[in-house]
Structure formats: C-alpha cells, structure tokens
Amino acid sequence: MSYRKGAAVWVEDKQCAWAEAEVVDVRDKSVVVTTSQGKKITTSPEKLLPRDPEADLGGVDDMTKLTYLNEPGVLYNLSRRYALNEIYTYTGSILIAVNPFTRLPHLYDGHMMDQYKGVRFGELSPHVFAVADASYRAMMNDTCSQSILVSGESGAGKTETTKLIMQYLTYVGGRAVGDDRTVEQQVLESNPLLEAFGNAKTVRNNNSSRFGKFVEIQFDQSGRISGAAIRTYLLERSRVVQITDPERNYHCFYQLCAFGKDAERYKLAHPSNFHYLNQSKTYELDGVSSAQEYLQTRRAMDIVGISLIDQEAIFRTLAAILHLGNVEFSPGKEHDSSIIKDAKSNFHLQMAAELFMCDQSLLLATLSSRSIQTREGSIVKALDCAAAAASRDALAKTVYARLFDWHAPFIFLFPFHTVWFLTAAYLSTAFCRLVEHINKSVGQDVDSRIQIGVLDIYGFECFKKNRS
C-alpha cells in the first residue's frame, strides 16, 4: 500500500503494540512517520497500516462499522470501550468480551436479563445475554439446535462467560419438572470435581481449565429445560508428566499429597518428592489449602454419586502415576538397553505395580522393551534409558486421560504390551469415568429434540516447548 504525506497510520511499537502516527515524508522505499508521542520513525510502507483519523473516541459497538478493520483498529476500538467500562463489543454476530478482572454485578442481574429477553440481536448494547437470547429464540423459532462457541486464550474469561450463558438460559428456560435446583446449579455443583482433575495453575491463571468443555442444555418442545450433559475434550495430557515453573500439575495430585491419612496409605509425601510435581517449585496456591480442597473434591464425588470403592480406585491411580514418574532407568549390559536405576526406583516401581494391580516384572518389561510385529511373529526389542522414560510417561498420560475422559470405549494404544493390556482392562472395569458420573447426576434428557450447546474451548497458546 502506498501512503501520501499527511496520511493517518498505525506503526508497530514495542511497548504498546501499535502507535498512532502521521506520515511526514515519503521516500523511494521508505516512509517517515511521527507518532502522537512525537517520535520520528523511518520504516517501510509494509510495516504501516491505515488509520481512521475521525474514529469515534468512544469506540463503536459493532466493529463492522470501522473504516479499517485491521489489528490496530480493532485493538484501539476495544481499548476505548474498555476505558468506559464497556467490556462487550460485536463484530457482526460475534461477541468480543474483554476480561474486566473485577466483579460487575450490575451487568448480570435479573433486571439486565429482563431487558435482553426477546429483543432483536443488536438492538441493545452488546452483551453475552444477547447472544444467549438470540440462540434461544432461533432454537424455538426454527426448532433447531444451536451452538455457542466460547474461545480465547488462558484467563480470557471463557469459563465465566459459559456460566453467564447458562445463567441466562436457566432464566428463560427454567426447569420443566418440580426440581428446585436449576441446571446451572447442578452443572456448577460438579465443578469442584472437574476442576480438581482438569484444572491447573498456569502463568496467567491459578485455576486454568486445561480441557475443552461442551455443556449441552436440553429443552422440551415448550422451551423448558429438560436436562443437561457435559462432554469434555482435549485434556492437556502432557501436563501430567511435564511442567515448568511457576505452573503446576493438575490440582488433584497436590490435594492427595496434602491429605496426611490418605497420602500415607499410598506412600506419598510432599510434592517435592515426585518427579511429575517437582519440575516446578510451585507447590502451593495463594489462599488455597490443598487438604481442604481434597475434602471438597471428595464431597463433590459424593454429590455426583461416585461410590467409596470407586473413589479409592481413582486416588489409588493418582498415587500410582506419581510413583511411576519416579521410576528411573540406567543403561543395561546389552547395547541400547535399560535397567531399573537403583533401589529407590525399584521401590517406586513396586508401588506403581501394586497400586495399578499388575505384575511388577511385567510392568518393568513393558516399560523397558517394545514389541514389534513382523510377518514371522513378534520381536521384542530392548529400549534405551530415554525411550524407557518416554514409555513410562506415555503410560502415565494415557492412564490419567482415560480416568478423566467421558469416552466409553477404552482404546488399547499398545495392544501388544501385556501389562498395558492388564492395566487397561482393570481401569475399564473398576473405574468410574468422572464425567460419566457427573452426567448421571445432572440428569440427561435423552428424548430431547432441541438443545443449546456451549463449547468452552481454549484458543492457541505459545509454549517454549510443545509436547503432546
């Protein structure tokens, strides 16, 4: 794009991403601009973007009205509105929410819900209730199920927004039968459980959901809520075996370690003793008692109907994963082979096998060797230390993800490994899957023909090191 002298532009700025500027000189292959702070910058025209000099200082409530819909224009508009406490802005039918990081009760009270009920989308100021109302109306008018996608980076406010959508749908949809607990309440009651196993501290959020969640609110023909279901997706499996400071592994591990009686039973100790937890030195969360949280998780398990036997099985498996992570390998006598490193590793291997209820030597053989299928039959190949550790981590991740997931069929990832087969078989029968239990407790309406699905799923994030 070519610029004339006097043109209003945006120029990249290290501090505030984009700075307002004006072109003061146009040269052969470069342009000289002066920013509103009085800084003179010589840059190439490709590094500039056009700016609307007459942009409304208060911003516009729908960004399709912007003269230039480019990145700085969008950011500037959102920041102008945010400064006036307007956290919501439309871009056509998309609602953009900027996290206020402070409670704004007046935005979400009964009066506000009343105002948005049945009003055409776009008629009132942008609001999450307007989106929820539009989807409810569309579902009722067209007898067609709707979906709302809530996306953004960690800490952006997806979980809060999902709750607000549920709050509004509960308001317009109520409950069909004489149940005094709203669907919103029932789904929220299961939150401590999902959070214990699916949330972790990240750099941006002390209680970050590390999984995608699809909440399905089911309605009867008259538009009354008749049931709900939760489905979870894409649990961040790599966190089970790898974390970096100041992040943490899933809350449930710290909770179990902090609850003396149960921790002792599974030969657990302070998180600093376990490889899967001590890669980061952040063990505590400000203002949170892990032991108290453990009791809360147990209570949530009771509420959703997980039996004591199943609860024990779940925590036994968590302990097994922690012991498994402490199994280390050293080079074996044969080339590219590995053996258990020392007595300490042997103790943890023994504990892992005991808690997984499988044979210790088979577990070791599975971790330190690999079966390859050939036409002549299967060949067992020894694994070196690095490969054996990777195999250990893969087992830990798979077991944890299966414990959390809602998927019914258990997939045998390594069908030729006897121990994994045994472990898998044990898990599929003795384990209750957490999300399955939650759905039973909330109460699904399998006959529902119309529903609104709210998908709360994290957007892309940049990690120093990526791992599956």
Ligand SMILES: Nc1ncnc2c1ncn2[C@@H]1O[C@H](COP(=O)(O)OP(=O)(O)OP(=O)(O)O)[C@@H](O)[C@H]1O
């Ligand atoms: N609309 C809102 N009003 C007030 N506070 C909010 C709002 N949205 C978000 N917050 C604040 O931001 C915090 C983080 O929000 P939330 O947990 O919803 O983020 P998230 O996008 O789900 O994060 P993650 O992907 O890490 O789970 C909340 O605990 C809350 O304090």
